[in-house]
Amino acid sequence: REIDMLKDIGVQILAKCDGLPLAVKVMGGLLCQKDKIHREWEMVLSDSIWSISGMPEELNHALYLSYEDLSSSAKQCFLLYSLLPKTAVFFRDEIIGMWISEGFLHGTLDDLEELGSKYYKELILRNLIEPDAEFIDQSVCNMHDVVRSFAQFVARDEALAAHSGETNIVSKLSAQKLLRFSLEEKALESDVLDWSSLQAQKTLRTLILVGHINIKPRDSLVHFPCLRTLHIAFSHVVALLESLHELKHLRYLSLEHTDISILPDSIGKMKFLQYISLRGCHQFVDLPRSIVKLGQLRHLNFSGTSINNIPRGFCVLTNLRALRGFPARVDGDWCSLEELGPLSFLEDLEFDGLENITDSSSAAKAKLGDKVHLTSLFLNCGSILEDDGLIKEEDCVSEEKQQQIEKVFEELCPPPRLENLDIKGYFGRWLPRWMMSSSAVALKSLRILFITDLACCKQLPDGLCQLPYLEFIQINRAPAIKRVGPEFTQSYHQHSPRPSQMVAAFPRLEKIKLIGMVEWEEWEWEEQVQAFPVLQELMLKQCKLKCLPPGLASQARALNTLYIYNVQGLISLENFPSLVLLELDENLDLERITNLPRLQELTILNCTKLKVLEGVPALHRLVLSYNDMETIPEYMKGINPRHLELYCSLALLVSIAAGQSGSEWDKFGHVEHVKAYAREGGNSRKWYVFYTAKPYSLETNVSHSFMLKGRNLDFF
Incomplete structure (x- = not known):
């Protein structure tokens, strides 16, 4: 009876969505958060928001209901998410880092990332953000344009999201005092926004810039005393480094894919810094010694940099939860793997250059097995494979080097809580024992496995099949198998004698x-x-x-x-x-x-x-494309897809354009919808034929005279 009542209410709620797919999805997400009882759903149905008239277009009723149902902290997280530039890729840990830096997450210092993950998942469940299928484990999400417009409308009094092509950005900045501003700039350098246009925004707490902005030698950060979050990507920012330490309240610093080569020694004065990302800064080589003074650091990302120096004493940064792109070194006055031993709160760890480690005892001192919070591990060596996937002749490794890397990886056995494992460039003859057979119990929680450039192993790990939670495997380039x-x-x-087992x-x-x-x-x-x-x-x-x-x-x-x-x-x-x-x-x-x-x-x-x-x-749908297809395949006579899409030679397209009088009619005439294309130069759809069986219709841009001549162009 209760189920029938819920069904009746659900149908009425569905009717209020006016057939809009996004509204239906969002309402589904909202109802999923409610108890499956009549009273809870009835409250949604009877909410006064449905009856508000004259609402701005951005305030979709279903979105408004879902937004109002969020906790105050989740609302702030949602609104900040809507400011992220639309075409840029922001990973989950970056977004959660911004939420932490803004003070949106109210919990103990030990569980802030976990709380952020909870809010992130809630936004997904409510269909307010949607996972990007290109990224495993929902690490990247997109926001529907309607949802984005709604959130930006709600936040309009204190936040502005701008993008290249807008003509009134400067006037908007002059007319309003903002707490948060984001800009995605794709224009030519001569058309971009000047840094000086931002300097009147002295109350800014969050500044997100993706793309080039015109920063002059004397431009400074001194005008933003309240800034907590600074994210600049794909721009030239060296001129700003000298004044970086002026940001006394900064928690989040991301300068990804910029032109910096070092961080200033004065960064040690920025006591509140929790998040630093220099991902993709290829010129970056040096970290100042003062980094060890930043006791509140939770996240450091050097992936894709050329960093070759992390100062000794790094082990004091015991609050670190994520460390990406850590360079493995053995000689010189820099931090060794041993200094990672005390970092017991690490959840996400990436090593680069593990082929440089000559003593496996150094790897053992990193104490990976003791890091009970570790859920993501990246173990990277420099690849010895060519573009064709085979070993470079000059990089043939000695048996001694292979034994050495085998011992190093053996000592990097992760804790049983590990969920994501990514191995790159491993050139040992055998994978570590903790990936093989019964020893793979160390990976009992593993969900995602990437192995890239497995140069010398002749066998895939035989312990994977026993793992109870493994969801995804990708092996990319393994020429010895x-x-x-x-x-x-x-x-x-x-091997059990009883089939039931x-x-x-x-x-x-x-x-x-x-x-x-x-x-x-x-x-x-x-x-x-x-x-x-x-x-x-x-x-x-x-x-x-x-x-x-x-x-x-x-x-x-x-x-x-x-x-x-x-x-x-x-x-x-x-x-x-x-x-x-x-x-x-x-x-x-x-x-x-x-x-x-x-x-x-x-x-x-x-x-x-x-x-x-x-x-x-x-x-239902068949796509056929051969570089020089001269005839439609004979098998088309025996199958009946509803839609056929062809990419073929111009000569064949001419035959198709002839319709019932053409030689190919018996192969495609029975198909309900046909789209056929031939290319000219770089345009793969220069010439076309569109055919519909019922009612009969044939449209083409191949002229009648062209068909009569049966012209075959040499350039095709």
Whole structure:
């Protein structure tokens, strides 16, 4: 009965959303936060906000309701998020760092990041921000334009978000005293905003600038005494460094992708600094000794810099939660791995240049296993692989060097709480024991694994299949691997004599990408071996795999998305009952695709030997593109996609444009919608034909005389 009542109220709430998809999503997110009881939903339905008339366009009723339901702290976090420049990428830890710096998070000093993560997840659950699918683990989100406009309208009295192309930025800055200002600048340097235009904003607490701004030699930060958050990216900022220490209240300093090479020694005076990011500052080489005076530092990011000096005494920064791009060194007057030992609160740690460590005892003194809060670990060596994925001749490593790096990685065994592991450039012959077999218990909480440029290992880690929470694997470039054997999918549980005790390998893995394993020829996985029960997405790219293993089709019953790019030797693809989306590119030996009963979307690019495509009754959309396609493939006569998109030669396009009188009609005339293109120069859609079966319609920009001549242009 209660469920029926909720359903009735839900339908009435849905009606108030006026059919707007975003409003429906936001209301769904709001209702998810409520208890599933009649009274809670009734309060949402009867809220007075629905009846407000004459609201500005930005104040969408559903958004207003969801916003008002947030706690006061979450409201502030949401409004600040809306100021972030739209096309720039901001990671979760950056955003949470801003929230902490602004004082929006009210908790103990030990749990601020955790509290920030809670608010971040709440905004996702309410559909106020949306995870970007390109980034794993929701580390980057986007904000819908309507949501952004709403939030900026609400914050309009104290915040301004501007972007290049606006003509009245300076006048707005002159007319209003702001607490927060952001600017995304893409204009030419002659058209950009002058730094001096900002100097009247003496009450600013947050300043976010992405893109070039005109900073002159005598420009200064002295005009912003209240500033807590300063984020400048992709600009020239060296002139401002001399006055940096004037920002007495600054908590958050991010100068990403700028031209700085050092930080001034006076930074040691900035006692409140909690967050410093110099990510992508390629010229940055030196950290001043005074850095060790910043006892409140929680986050340091040197990723993508050329830093070669971190001063001794770094171990006193015991409040650090995140340390990225830490350079591994053994000689000279700088900080060693040993000084990381006391940093027990670290949650996120990245090492660079681990090939420089000659003594494994130095790695042991970093005490990774004791860092019980550590959830993300990045272990980086310099790559010895060429662009083609093979080892550089001049970088062939000695057996001694391989043994050395093996011992170093062995000592960097993480604590059991680790969730994200990223390994780059490892050139040992064997992966560390803590990734293999029963020793992989050290990774029992692992959810995400990246391994890039695995130069010399001949075997993938055989302990992964036992991990209970592993969701994502990406192996990128592993030229020594020629075979993936049964040890990859054979869980030790499966040796149990009783079938009822058999446990599927990789029980929670949803996505796996195997890229650039250029010598990989064989994948052994027998049909009866249970593995990958919830696998949804698989990518195979740049390898020599001659056939897909029987176990993949029979056991990966949730597999709905398959990408196969540049796989040499693969002849057939068949019998995948759950596949919905399939993309193929540069598979030059592929001849057959059969028995994919649920397939809806199929993209075939440059698979020139493909002759058989059948058993695809649910096919909705087919994209075909060959560089020199002269005829539509014969298999089109036997299939009936609703939409067909072709990229072909101009000669073929002329035949298609002829419609029923053309030689290709019997291959496409039965398709409901057809879009065909041929290119000229760099324009892949210069010439086109648009066809609809019912009612009959054929539109083209290929002229009648052009069709009569059957002209074939040499430049095509």
